[in-house]
Amino acid sequence: MEPLYGSDHPTDLSQPAEREEVHNRRIYCNGFVRKDGLFDIEAELTDHKTYSFPSDFRGEVTPNMPFHHMKVRLTITSDLVITAAEAVTIAGPYAVCPAANDVFADLVGLQVGPGWRRKVSAAIGGRHGCTHITELMGPVATIAYQTRYGEESRQARLSGNDNAKNSQSRDQRSNALANSCVAYAVDGT
Numbered sequence: 001m002e003p004l005y006g007s008d009h010p011t012d013l014s015q016p017a018e019r020e021e022v023h024n025r026r027i028y029c030n031g032f033v034r035k036d037g038l039f040d041i042e043a044e045l046t047d048h049k050t051y052s053f054p055s056d057f058r059g060e061v062t063p064n065m066p067f068h069h070m071k072v073r074l075t076i077t078s079d080l081v082i083t084a085a086e087a088v089t090i091a092g093p094y095a096v097c098p099a100a101n102d103v104f105a106d107l108v109g110l111q112v113g114p115g116w117r118r119k120v121s122a123a124i125g126g127r128h129g130c131t132h133i134t135e136l137m138g139p140v141a142t143i144a145y146q147t148r149y150g151e152e153s154r155q156a157r158l159s160g161n162d163n164a165k166n167s168q169s170r171d172q173r174s175n176a177l178a179n180s181c182v183a184y185a186v187d188g189t
Helices: 097-107 116-124 133-159 166-175
Strands: 023-033 039-049 053-055 059-061 068-076 082-091
Touching: 023 133, 039 133, 068 133, 082 097, 097 116, 097 133, 116 133
Parallel strands: none
Antiparallel strands: 023 039, 039 068, 053 059, 068 082
């Protein structure tokens, strides 16, 4: 199969210097269409070290044990307004870490969109929240957009109505995304 951008386009990073992996973070994000018309956005974060180390709270943490392990779910409307929010801390470095889940419901009523990181930080960040869960909300917002707008386009194609009506919706999205990346650059570069 021909590479998407042509045979001369790189398909991997350059060869790295000799090195040893010491930290591994995995983030999984998934978007779901619910039967009631809402959307669930779920994310999971795990951190592992490749070596064992002592922890005052957990004792010996080995490479097969996640140092951090959190899961979140946001339920959103088609307007990207959060109607439900839950988080669980499965593993953390301190006994107090699960207390950060208590403020996660403070996201209810917020809308994913401009100013998202600032709104999230105000709602669940800082001394009552969890840095890792707060950081996870960036990828969650991206998946919310991908899920909602992807489903809108998919339904339009399935209904055979992917023409004039939806070109306005595409134009609105293009305007909202103006200069957000190279693909939406207004000056065409």
